[in-house]
Amino acid sequence: QSALTQPRSVSGSPGQSVTISCTGTSSDVGGYNYVSWYQQHPGKAPKLMIYDVSKRPSGVPDRFSGSKSGNTASLTISGLQAEDETDYYCCSYAGRYTLIFGGGTKLTVL
Amino acid sequence: EVQLVESGGGLVQPGRSLRLSCAASGFTFDDYAMHWVRQAPGKGLEWVSGINWNSGSIGYADSVKGRFTISRDNAKNSLYLQMNSLRAEDTALYYCAKDRTSGYDSIDYWGQGTLVTVSS
Numbered sequence: 001q002s003a004l005t006q007p008r009s010v011s012g013s014p015g016q017s018v019t020i021s022c023t024g025t026s027s028d029v030g031g032y033n034y035v036s037w038y039q040q041h042p043g044k045a046p047k048l049m050i051y052d053v054s055k056r057p058s059g060v061p062d063r064f065s066g067s068k069s070g071n072t073a074s075l076t077i078s079g080l081q082a083e084d085e086t087d088y089y090c091c092s093y094a095g096r097y098t099l100i101f102g103g104g105t106k107l108t109v110l
Numbered sequence: 111e112v113q114l115v116e117s118g119g120g121l122v123q124p125g126r127s128l129r130l131s132c133a134a135s136g137f138t139f140d141d142y143a144m145h146w147v148r149q150a151p152g153k154g155l156e157w158v159s160g161i162n163w164n165s166g167s168i169g170y171a172d173s174v175k176g177r178f179t180i181s182r183d184n185a186k187n188s189l190y191l192q193m194n195s196l197r198a199e200d201t202a203l204y205y206c207a208k209d210r211t212s213g214y215d216s217i218d219y220w221g222q223g224t225l226v227t228v229s230s
Contacts, residue, residue, distance in 0.1 A: 001171060001172045001173075003154070003156075034214070034215055034216065036215075036216035036217070038155070038217075040155075045205060045220035045221065045222060045223065046155065046205075046217070046220055047220075048210075048216060048217060048218050051210060051215065051216035051218075052215065052216070057218065087154075089154060089155050091155075091157070091216065091217075093214050093215070096169060097160060097162070097167045097168060097169030097214055098157070098160070098169040098170070098171065098214075099145065099157040099160060099169075099214060100157060101147075101154065101155045101156060101157055102154075103154050104154035104155070
């Protein structure tokens with residue numbers, strides 16, 4: 001059970017798009033369509049942004065989108081806003097009733 | 111409104127035990143799987159354990175397997191985590207979390223967490 005691999009940090013200017021990758025294996029990301037993404041502001045509980053690879057919960061702006069190719073999932077944030085600056089985590093079902101998170105990515109809006 | 115309220119955290123010596131509880135409200139508890147997720151100070155999220163709606167499918171992270179036990183009482187709308195043989199590396203904020211489904215999918219609601227500190 002090694003954590004999914006995410007870049008430690010990404011950055012972009014307001015209005016631009018950024019993509020955060022999440023790389024696993026065929027036993028987790030590649031094997032199931034149960035990839036989710038969470039946004040966590042400092043001192044707050046995480047918030048679900050994407051589930052089942054590409055579905056958005058109600059209330060999440062359509063600027064947030066998810067996709068998957070092979071063992072790598074991606075979160076794309078378009079039209080970057082200052083409020084998007086925070087930490088993001090991916091998560092995948094990993095079989096045998098387990099979940100696994102990525103190490104987290106800090107997004108900086110320049 | 112979904113509410114998840116954790117309790118039971120605190121300072122404990124290495125090797126001792128602690129039991130966390132989570133009181134759930136605002137949804138039909140026995141329709142959903144539940145999880146415990148922890149976050150060490152300044153670190154990322156780590157899934158600890160999960161339990162499906164009827165306790166028939168239970169899983170643990172390798173880091174806690176054999177030491178922690180998850181359980182639920184659907185009559186009391188409550189989730190528990192029995193933590194034995196605690197180690198310094200178990201120090202973290204422990205979140206109670208609701209799955210979006212009856213199985214293992216994604217987490218749509220989180221509590222505010224209860225802090226566990228393992229230190230002599």
